[in-house]
Amino acid sequence: MSLEISDLNAGYGETPILRDVEFSVDDGEIVGIVGRNGVGKTTLLKSIMGLLEPETGSITYNSEELTGSSPDERAKRSIGYVPQGRDVFPDLTVKENLLVGESVGGDDETRYEQVYDYFPILEERADQDAGTMSGGQQQMLAIARALVGDPDLLLVDEPSEGVQPSIVQSITEDLKQINEEFGTTILFVEQNLSVIQGLAERCYAIDHGTIVDEITGDAVSERDQLEEYLVV
Amino acid sequence: MTSGLGATGLLTPLFIGDVLGGLDSIGVPVTQLLQMADSIAFIILAAIGLTVIFGMMGVINLAHGEFIMMGAYITTLSVNVVGLPLPVAMILGALGTAAFGAIIERTIVRRLYGRLLDSMIVTFGLGLILTQGTRIIFGNSLQSIGTPFGNVPGYTYSAYRVLLLFAAIAVLGGAYLVFTRTEFGIQARATIQDAETARTMGVDTDRMYTVTFAIGSGLAGLTGALYAPSATIVPGMGQSFLVESFVTVVTGGSTVLLGTTLAGGVLGTIDAIFSNLYGNFIGQIALLITAIIVIRLLPDGLTGLAHTIRDKLGERQ
Numbered sequence: 001m002s003l004e005i006s007d008l009n010a011g012y013g014e015t016p017i018l019r020d021v022e023f024s025v026d027d028g029e030i031v032g033i034v035g036r037n038g039v040g041k042t043t044l045l046k047s048i049m050g051l052l053e054p055e056t057g058s059i060t061y062n063s064e065e066l067t068g069s070s071p072d073e074r075a076k077r078s079i080g081y082v083p084q085g086r087d088v089f090p091d092l093t094v095k096e097n098l099l100v101g102e103s104v105g106g107d108d109e110t111r112y113e114q115v116y117d118y119f120p121i122l123e124e125r126a127d128q129d130a131g132t133m134s135g136g137q138q139q140m141l142a143i144a145r146a147l148v149g150d151p152d153l154l155l156v157d158e159p160s161e162g163v164q165p166s167i168v169q170s171i172t173e174d175l176k177q178i179n180e181e182f183g184t185t186i187l188f189v190e191q192n193l194s195v196i197q198g199l200a201e202r203c204y205a206i207d208h209g210t211i212v213d214e215i216t217g218d219a220v221s222e223r224d225q226l227e228e229y230l231v232v
Numbered sequence: 233m234t235s236g237l238g239a240t241g242l243l244t245p246l247f248i249g250d251v252l253g254g255l256d257s258i259g260v261p262v263t264q265l266l267q268m269a270d271s272i273a274f275i276i277l278a279a280i281g282l283t284v285i286f287g288m289m290g291v292i293n294l295a296h297g298e299f300i301m302m303g304a305y306i307t308t309l310s311v312n313v314v315g316l317p318l319p320v321a322m323i324l325g326a327l328g329t330a331a332f333g334a335i336i337e338r339t340i341v342r343r344l345y346g347r348l349l350d351s352m353i354v355t356f357g358l359g360l361i362l363t364q365g366t367r368i369i370f371g372n373s374l375q376s377i378g379t380p381f382g383n384v385p386g387y388t389y390s391a392y393r394v395l396l397l398f399a400a401i402a403v404l405g406g407a408y409l410v411f412t413r414t415e416f417g418i419q420a421r422a423t424i425q426d427a428e429t430a431r432t433m434g435v436d437t438d439r440m441y442t443v444t445f446a447i448g449s450g451l452a453g454l455t456g457a458l459y460a461p462s463a464t465i466v467p468g469m470g471q472s473f474l475v476e477s478f479v480t481v482v483t484g485g486s487t488v489l490l491g492t493t494l495a496g497g498v499l500g501t502i503d504a505i506f507s508n509l510y511g512n513f514i515g516q517i518a519l520l521i522t523a524i525i526v527i528r529l530l531p532d533g534l535t536g537l538a539h540t541i542r543d544k545l546g547e548r549q
Binding site for chain 1 (some may be wrong): 415418419421422425426428429430431432433434435436437486
């Protein structure tokens, strides 16, 4: 078992967001967390990445407990994170953003040039300030920046948000290819139906901070079942 | 006295004297040129530490002048009391102030990020403590080290003050390289832009803040060390750097190291002209008026103008 969440409760101050969340992700899987706005998807990824300390519960990765460790320690345990809204470093160049992604260390190998194979536009824009690129290009950069750390588990928060449909399609294919080529486990949250169906092998539906359903096999490609958890 | 500073190579007083003599013979106003170089060096060196702490980290460090004073005191005491050679004492001045800055960041400033007013009050108080503490421990002044190298041959102008321009350029260039060409520099800039995201990339942001603040403090200390041989060493000496440093960083704009370079050139020239014509007080008034005009006309400072010019040139190509 790669990632296992049990009895997770987390929130902001006095406001509880996640309630008794339980699910698991196996090595090499692509798993989607689906749900409407404000149901706790981003809070869940932030809790896994260590940006939000849970009130109770357990998050284990490769049988090691993650709760209590800092985000940089989790990054060094081979967990990559693509935040919602990209959050590229706007005043750093594309190349510098990628170099920050290498901060997880581990070995002296430089990987930032390898991600240019997936995202050639980033090589063309290597010396451009990241903040001046389009939303889709910034999303590619955010994914590439996480990949240069060579993660075994990649957490991706709404990759389609604010990105034009043609680029969304391309990003979906890139993530799938990364999973196939490197065996990278991907856990993503999303409410765009085409991304969910194009990427996920199985899904968990979240509502009011609780996992309410697991959608597996052919059910992932059935529009009606997914829309139940996405349409307001 | 023997300064211990290297007196060989291109930048010797004799060489500078020859160059200036050559310029003089073709009608260049050498004395004014020297004053301009002195002003530019002073402005760049006064601002360099603040460029990192205020310009990059956003902390209004009102104890910046006292950090400069600390560098000068460590240098002077290391020469006068311990008997160290001046270059070693200068390095000690910079490193000692950097270490002090690291302690202050860990114990005080860390709690004040994003709290602009609080950080101003606390660093103002810190400045008062440092000034008065220095006065209590070391008295009202220290015996001066004495300025090395004498005058530029043929002129009644300190050769050391001329060399400070080259020191200023070297310090600025070094800081630029550290923050743009090293792994630490890129991680530090990422941390300052978005610490949360930097942490998810594996960056130890606490360490980045401490080291960046220490570098800013060390640069302020280096300024004090470089001016120690030619300044009057008193507890309040840092105040004479404060106006120039803040005006330079604010006028320079968002790309702080480039901004300091541009602002140093512009403000140094203005300061030299007005101070030469009307005295130091009017020179400082001229600096403040220039800052007000620049901020009014160029909200992004001189670097904003530089970026606009660069973008327009890029569009033409």
